[in-house]
Amino acid sequence: MRISRKKQALLAEINQTLFSKYSTCPCPLNYETPFQLLVAVELSAQCTDIRVNLITHELFKKYPDIESLADASLEDVENLIRPGGLFRNKAKNIISAAQSLRDDPAGKVPQTMRELTQLAGIGRKSANVILGVAFNIPGFPVDTHVKRVLKRLGITNSDNPEKIEAEVNALIPDKYWTNLSHMLILHGRETCAARKPDCAKCIINNLCKYYKKG
Numbered sequence: 116m117r118i119s120r121k122k123q124a125l126l127a128e129i130n131q132t133l134f135s136k137y138s139t140c141p142c143p144l145n146y147e148t149p150f151q152l153l154v155a156v157e158l159s160a161q162c163t164d165i166r167v168n169l170i171t172h173e174l175f176k177k178y179p180d181i182e183s184l185a186d187a188s189l190e191d192v193e194n195l196i197r198p199g200g201l202f203r204n205k206a207k208n209i210i211s212a213a214q215s216l217r218d219d220p221a222g223k224v225p226q227t228m229r230e231l232t233q234l235a236g237i238g239r240k241s242a243n244v245i246l247g248v249a250f251n252i253p254g255f256p257v258d259t260h261v262k263r264v265l266k267r268l269g270i271t272n273s274d275n276p277e278k279i280e281a282e283v284n285a286l287i288p289d290k291y292w293t294n295l296s297h298m299l300i301l302h303g304r305e306t307c308a309a310r311k312p313d314c315a316k317c318i319i320n321n322l323c324k325y326y327k328k329g
């Protein structure tokens with residue numbers, strides 16, 4: 116991949132400016148172990164972080180670890196996670212992931228992209244969150260906010276999350292990846308909304324292609 120020095124400098128400045136506002140972003144999902152984070156990440160698909168935390172508060176009282184969730188009844192888990200939507204698929208996936216981990220000799224959440232993405236319901240985005248948050252292994256999760264903001268800023272033209280991840284990985288040192296993704300998600304939620312971005316109040320509007328174009 117050809118690396119553009121101009122984009123490198125632009126992303127460095129965006130990262131620095133966002134950091135002046137957001138600093139180090141803590142993970143909004145409540146968890147006590149890497150496995151609980153994995154479950155919370157699976158539950159967060161199309162669900163707010165606040166609702167996920169309400170759900171896991173109850174779910175983890177009954178099923179706090181790999182063993183208990185691997186043996187859980189599908190119906191019971193469906194009922195506990197129902198308010199978060201997509202509950203049938205999510206229940207199937209989190210029980211299946213727990214069973215895979217229980218049956219694996221290591222018996223714990225793996226720390227590689229390849230192994231994580233073999234678990235039910237875990238794609239690259241979720242794996243990057245788990246690696247970055249639970250294990251401090253740099254990753255750049257690309258969700259819909261990250262994609263939209265980076266496109267508007269002119270960092271990428273792509274709609275493909277894997278391509279965007281690779282582009283950002285090439286543009287900025289790995290120590291920034293996880294937090295940059297968190298900051299872009301917050302910025303996308305708070306300021307650079309899909310329908311009506313609040314460009315006048317945006318602290319990176321001087322760096323934004325979309326804004327400069329008017």
Ligand code: SF4
Pocket residue numbers: 264267268306307308312313314315317318319320323324325326
């Ligand atoms: S200037 Fe507008 S479009 Fe650009 S990042 Fe800020 S809010 Fe988004």
